[in-house]
Amino acid sequence: MILRPALPEEAEPLARLLAAAFLEYVRGLGREASGPYDWLPERIAAGEVHVAADPGGRVLGMLALTWDAGEQNLVVDLLAVDPACQGQGTGRALLAHAETLACARDARALRLHTVARYEHLVRIYTGAGYAVTHLGPRPKGEDDGHPRAFLMKPLRTEIGAA
Template sequence: MRQAGPDDVAAVAALVEAAFAVHVAAVGRRPAPMDADHAWHAAHGEQYVLDGADGELVSSVVLVGQTDHLLVHNVAVSPAHQGAGRGRALIAFAEDEARRRGLPELRLHTNAAMASNLIMYPRLGFVETGRAFDEGFHRVFFVKQI
């Protein structure tokens, strides 16, 4: 895992586009991560990426530090690499980063229409804390104590 730089922005955008394309129909529009400012996150040290053996970008995560928690803002895995534990590895990295920063919990949200995420996050130890219509999306909020 490494911090993304300016040279990674286009590859991150393509990765996120591919990873979230499957959710467009369920959400009814482009999920928020597809339109995120990847250059901004990279420039502010919030974007982390993992390269595959061939140098291709296979996964990314955006981590935003807050005073009392670490926000997992976006998790994306290339469709060709999904189902191989990459998402779990990104969450494990986020947990390690929260510990390194001395933060007691991770927080994240997902779209209520992304059924697979609603199953996956509790399996990874997250607890649902609420649901709300937020920034134009029906979101489900989760927390995990570190």
């Protein structure tokens, strides 16, 4: 598996991957489709989108990252794996890649969130070393009535100190 920044020409295929990967997730929230993903070209150009690809170049999954300079955290805004590739380690590889990128920036922690009632996703993240810090409303846009589980993975020892 090759982990690398997304290429500009991958914006459209990544939008299709996101639509497929998030279909059941958004249906569980009462929506028919995910998206729009018109932000992809800008985020790819900024180096904020990374992909997992097979040796032949087929994209298996992707993540979008934001650097929170104030908190010195790398935020995983979005993690998606092609439904045909789920359960094969692609998501874990992408999370490990995010951690490598975070450590290269001397980040204090990695952060992410997901819908709290999607316990299978919370288990995936806690299994990768994240801990639920709190539950709360959707952080961007209007509250959709589905509380989010906010998770953090400390990367420096002083984060975990009491």
